[in-house]
Amino acid sequence: MMLRAPASLLTLALAGLAFLAPARGDEPTPITPKDGPIVLFNGKNLDGLYTFIKDTKYEDPRKVFTVKDGLLHISGDGFGAATTKQAYRDYHLVIEFKWGERTWHEREKKARDSGVLVHATGPDGGYSGIWMNSIEAQIIEGGVGDILAVRGAGTDGKPLPISVTAEVEMRGKATVWKAGGMKKTIQGGRIDWYGRDPKWTDTLGFRGKEDVESPFGQWTRMDVVCDKDRVTIFVNGVKVNEAFDVIPSAGKIQVQTELAEMYVRRLELWPLGKAPKFDAATLNPAK
Numbered sequence: 001m002m003l004r005a006p007a008s009l010l011t012l013a014l015a016g017l018a019f020l021a022p023a024r025g026d027e028p029t030p031i032t033p034k035d036g037p038i039v040l041f042n043g044k045n046l047d048g049l050y051t052f053i054k055d056t057k058y059e060d061p062r063k064v065f066t067v068k069d070g071l072l073h074i075s076g077d078g079f080g081a082a083t084t085k086q087a088y089r090d091y092h093l094v095i096e097f098k099w100g101e102r103t104w105h106e107r108e109k110k111a112r113d114s115g116v117l118v119h120a121t122g123p124d125g126g127y128s129g130i131w132m133n134s135i136e137a138q139i140i141e142g143g144v145g146d147i148l149a150v151r152g153a154g155t156d157g158k159p160l161p162i163s164v165t166a167e168v169e170m171r172g173k174a175t176v177w178k179a180g181g182m183k184k185t186i187q188g189g190r191i192d193w194y195g196r197d198p199k200w201t202d203t204l205g206f207r208g209k210e211d212v213e214s215p216f217g218q219w220t221r222m223d224v225v226c227d228k229d230r231v232t233i234f235v236n237g238v239k240v241n242e243a244f245d246v247i248p249s250a251g252k253i254q255v256q257t258e259l260a261e262m263y264v265r266r267l268e269l270w271p272l273g274k275a276p277k278f279d280a281a282t283l284n285p286a287k
Contacts, residue, residue, distance in 0.1 A: 052124040057124075071263045073261075075261055078259075090226060092271070094268045103261070112140065119249060120132035133152030145233045165243060165246075167242075175190070176193075214236065
């Protein structure tokens, strides 16, 4: 996700009213997977999820989120997310995704962009009228595994608590994760994954020399391990980023739509220490 300027208070207030609609109820108490995985996407339908899109709110007339042939198809035509109805804490999230061809509108020639938001709290649309107050595991060409503090507002328009601390080094103006580096706390903005190309440009198809996500057209696995107030991200089995003293440390989970087509075939929460190991051979089997 590319961070944008905050929405107006009017937009935030409208989003807050939508969130408070009787059908939505109060924010759920977070649960933790215990004996086996919690399957967030069942390959058949959107049971357990709801959609929120900036311009159409809880309706999806353009069918941005659909399910076909066991895959969650995100067309990308709009800004929003598929969101879990339940909140979670202390889990190992596994997502397998690949890009589609289509990009849209002002990002038609920009890097394909999406993300997974964890610990999402507050109203839908609390950030720029689109997403919730949350911690983002970035999915963007060249930047898969960046960590973003997506600071949203409550129904009163006031910013909600959010904070991320990491060991980093500064590369020019960029804050880059480096184990053993200096500690830096952010309440907005981004901590780059360790190998983000310093010459990264927001262009369609960008690929850096150290990128560990799979090439275009192949599946990538991203693991987001949320253990108390620590978030650790792995991409195709490689540890690429880590943060601690993370606030909030529990909440809903959102899979973004951000003007790029994407497919998801696996979205699961595993008990800590029990997720299946990464296996490149099964991720993208040889034809």
